[in-house]
Amino acid sequence: MLNVCVNGYGTIGKRVADAVSKHPKMKLLGVTKYTPDQDAKLAVMAGMKLFVPAESAKSFAAKGIEVSGSVEELVNMADIVVDASSDGNGVKNKQNIYLPKRKKAIFQGGEEASVGFSFNARCNFDLAAGKEYIRVVSCNTTSYCRIIKPIGENYRIKNIDALLIRRGADLNDAKGSALNAVDWKAKSHHADDVRSVIDVPISSIAFKVPHTHCHINSMRITFDGAAPKKDELYGLFKNERVAVLNTASTSSQIVEAARDTGLKRFDTFVPALLMNTFMSNGSDIFIAFAVPQESVVVAENIDAITSQSGILQKNDSMRMTDDILGITKIKSQLENMFS
Numbered sequence: 001m002l003n004v005c006v007n008g009y010g011t012i013g014k015r016v017a018d019a020v021s022k023h024p025k026m027k028l029l030g031v032t033k034y035t036p037d038q039d040a041k042l043a044v045m046a047g048m049k050l051f052v053p054a055e056s057a058k059s060f061a062a063k064g065i066e067v068s069g070s071v072e073e074l075v076n077m078a079d080i081v082v083d084a085s086s087d088g089n090g091v092k093n094k095q096n097i098y099l100p101k102r103k104k105a106i107f108q109g110g111e112e113a114s115v116g117f118s119f120n121a122r123c124n125f126d127l128a129a130g131k132e133y134i135r136v137v138s139c140n141t142t143s144y145c146r147i148i149k150p151i152g153e154n155y156r157i158k159n160i161d162a163l164l165i166r167r168g169a170d171l172n173d174a175k176g177s178a179l180n181a182v183d184w185k186a187k188s189h190h191a192d193d194v195r196s197v198i199d200v201p202i203s204s205i206a207f208k209v210p211h212t213h214c215h216i217n218s219m220r221i222t223f224d225g226a227a228p229k230k231d232e233l234y235g236l237f238k239n240e241r242v243a244v245l246n247t248a249s250t251s252s253q254i255v256e257a258a259r260d261t262g263l264k265r266f267d268t269f270v271p272a273l274l275m276n277t278f279m280s281n282g283s284d285i286f287i288a289f290a291v292p293q294e295s296v297v298v299a300e301n302i303d304a305i306t307s308q309s310g311i312l313q314k315n316d317s318m319r320m321t322d323d324i325l326g327i328t329k330i331k332s333q334l335e336n337m338f339s
């Protein structure tokens, strides 16, 4: 069994911890918390061992939260650390903890690309094998990669203009975009981020809007030669971690479908390709997709662990991860509901 720990039990960390604890080849040693709040109690209630900074142990004890040791002790025991800390803390943890201890770690998309090898299971699983430091790219980049890669394998992509409508905050956030404004960024970092995984000509602009459901992203792809027809996209994504929906017309419908089918935290783990947004003039296509920002990177975190450690080959790993998360069933239920 591979000993794994999760450093940072927030939106991403709690989901990755759940998935690791279900993996037949991994043991979740524990998770870390930096504040003695309700999430710390949730982790203990869920049967996980909690580790905290040594200097904070008293504040957890004062709130009656059982602690199993320090962050440092947990990292010492682990073969691999999944760092799910808030933006910018991962690189500090790398400098202060993982490098001195020569500990392998997996970081998240809020870190600069220089923190580690930029990873997407579908695109570069094999190249990540044995790397000391891996960065699972952001939720948007993960989704762009899952969609661009199969298209690029079958058609010659000349150019991509990407337009992102970003959710202002996660469901649990007290922060977020302004109530009465849409803000935007031309030449947003997303294009560079996609290029850190796939060599493709892409530029991007991002708008941030005040809602929580998902990111609604889109791209106009120009081709050198034939462009895919709408019908051809169904075959292209049949076996991919992408749900292909015909009739969804609001983000709330997709969230409600996730709630009605009983998915924990409404997590669908797959971007939804919105086929009723498809447009084409023959040499290019336009298509939009919804990104479940809180859950889409969970599968990649698990596959990054298997690639980094070498415990599974690509196809076995992706299949096992899909099983653990229920991805095949979720995809087929969504596709059926929005057929």
Ligand code: NAD
Residues within 6 Å of the ligand: 007, 008, 009, 010, 011, 012, 013, 032, 033, 034, 035, 084, 085, 086, 087, 088, 089, 093, 108, 109, 110, 111, 137, 138, 139, 170, 293, 294, 297
């Ligand atoms: P979050 O704020 O929900 O959770 C971060 C957790 O890290 C908190 O529990 C915090 O207490 C803890 N923490 C604070 N200091 C720490 C330290 N020094 N070391 C370890 N943990 C520490 O954040 P999140 O949304 O889970 O994001 C985590 C990472 O995942 C970021 O890089 C983010 O960009 C990326 N990401 C987030 C989303 C999303 O939609 N939330 C999607 C994809 C990727």
